[in-house]
Amino acid sequence: MGRSSCVLRRAKLACDASSMDNATEFTKRLVELLRSERHAMAEFLVALAEFDRRGLWRQRGHTSLFSFLHRELKLSAGSAQLRKTAAELIQRYPAVEGALREGKLCLSSVCELAKVVTTDNCSEILPRFFGLSSRDAAAVAVSIRPVENPPRREIVVPVRSAAPVVASRDAAQAAPAQVISFHAHEVAPESCRSEPVPALLQPPFDPAPAPKSSSVDWLDGDQARMHLTVSKAFLKKLEAARDALSHSMPGASRETILEAALDELLAERDRRKGLTARPQMKPRPSTRPGRHIPAHVRREVWARDGGRCTFVLASGECCGSTHRLELDHIVPRACGGVSTVDNLRIRCKGHNLEEARRVFGDALVDAYAGTGGGRGAPLLGAAEAHRLTRSATPASSTGALPRRGSGGPPRNAAAAAGTS
Incomplete structure (x- = not known):
């Protein structure tokens, strides 16, 4: 009995030593993988920064680096924003790259760092974000630059919720x-600014x-x-x-x-109730009749395109945006294009500008953008767009409200170049 128990004890010690060796080796392996993960992330962000600096996302049909990351690389919106911010910081502050490679700075704290870092204070405040969680990094950012109007x-x-108890057949038939x-x-009480x-x-x-x-x-x-x-x-x-x-x-x-x-x-x-001046019964004559697009043409284009941007990305996916929609002339007005249903299509503002850049070049579009002409022609009025949305398409998409008293649609760079 004594000899057998001794053998069992030795076997147990050997198993424990083997388990310890396995755990040690596994830990070393995990450390190596973590180091390679940090290196791979840093390499990705450096490449992404160069990709952004050269504006190559435009060649893929996207209107921003965020759109490229979210739509083509299939990152979540949060992950795309973190990587976009990190790539921008790397372009401006090379020290951020080293901190990411060494694991001193994590992606979750990058956005907080971006709120306060400048060329003058980078070397001073960057170490204050090393090893911090996103919550701690936010506290450091607020201590450096207090927020006057905290975001909501x-x-x-x-x-x-449980189904309500109905007391009649009519009530039962009406499904809530x-x-x-x-x-x-x-928001916190101290950040109160709006009216009840x-x-x-x-x-x-x-x-x-x-x-x-x-x-x-x-x-x-x-x-x-x-x-x-x-x-x-x-x-x-x-x-x-x-x-x-x-x-x-x-x-x-x-x-x-x-x-x-x-x-x-x-x-x-x-x-x-007659408390304000009655609206003008006769529409004002257009000061630019050549640029006028009849309402019935706008409505037909809206119904045909489903109230969405029809630009097709390089991946083959349709943009489909319902935000800041504009009318784009397939053959630009400057090249003799007319405002007909066949020559019009719906574009979001970003893709409308990109089309203007393709046709007329960056210099012309940037010149118009630099003079403050960054507003595109609205596609439909809000009430008309909402009515068409309900009758023609299930999507809740609308055009933009024209500014009252403008006498005509505002212009953007593409409109000035003749493409919107």
């Missing part, structure tokens, strides 16, 4: 739409387990946080309105879009 977050989350909890903005917003919508029913349909939490005297429950149809209309206002209000938040809609509603009410 907009959150749209689905809400699971799926509801979504829409938080207009989520009234509750706009009431859902068709009040599910028992769900919170109340709308509520207003006052943060201070000038700011409130509003919570309301809306349908998917409401969100589609909201995104359609954002597209419609993408020319006059680029990058507008949902709060800004809703406020603009309320302004339009109140102005229309005042006009109907």
Whole structure:
């Protein structure tokens, strides 16, 4: 018995030593792989920086480096933005490349570094971001340059709710739409700047387990946080309105879009009640009749192209953007092209400008862009586009609202060159 137990003990010690050796070797292997991963990421970012510097994403049919990373390399939006920011920093500050290679700087902290780094302070503040998480890096960035107007977050989350108890056959036949909890903005009390917003919508029913349909939490005297429950149809209309206002209000938040809609509603009410001057019954004569595109032509082009940019990327994928849409002349006006359905197509602003560059060259387009002519001709009015969207296409895509009193559509570089 004593001899057998001794043998078993030796076998156990041998197994433990073998396991320890395996764990040590495995750890070494993981360290090597991690080092190679950092090196590969750094090499990728250096190559990406050169790719961006030469503007090669344009040759692939994209309007930005982000579009190339997201659409062609199939990176998520967050991953694409991180790599884009890192590539831009590498171009400006070579020290960032070394920090990434050595693992001192991670991608998640790059965006925070980009907010505060300059040529003068790079050598001083770069080490302060070494080894930090994104949260810690954000705190360091704020300590270096406090944010005057903290950014707001907009959150749209689905809400699971039990089916309501119906009391009649008619109520049972009316199936309620799926509801979504829409938080207009989520900000800390100290960042309050906007006016309180009234509750706009009431859902068709009040599910028992769900919170109340709308509520207003006052943060201070000038700011409130509003919570309301809306349908998917409401969100589609909201995104359609954002597209419609993408020319006059680029990058507008949902709060800004809703406020603009309320302004339009109140102005229309005042006009109907005679509280404001009546609109001009006769349209103003166009000061540039040769550039006028008839409304029926715009509507037909919209229906044919589905209210989306029809540019085809080098990968064979259609752009399909519904943002800042413009009309592009296939044969430019400067080359004798006419404003007919067959000679018009829908392009987003970026691809419209790229077409102008291809036809007329960078120098001419940059000259117009440098004089502030960076606004494209809107495709349709918001109300008309929304009506066509509902009747012709399921997508919530619209053109941009023309500026009131402009007397005609604004111009951008492509329009000035005769391609939009």
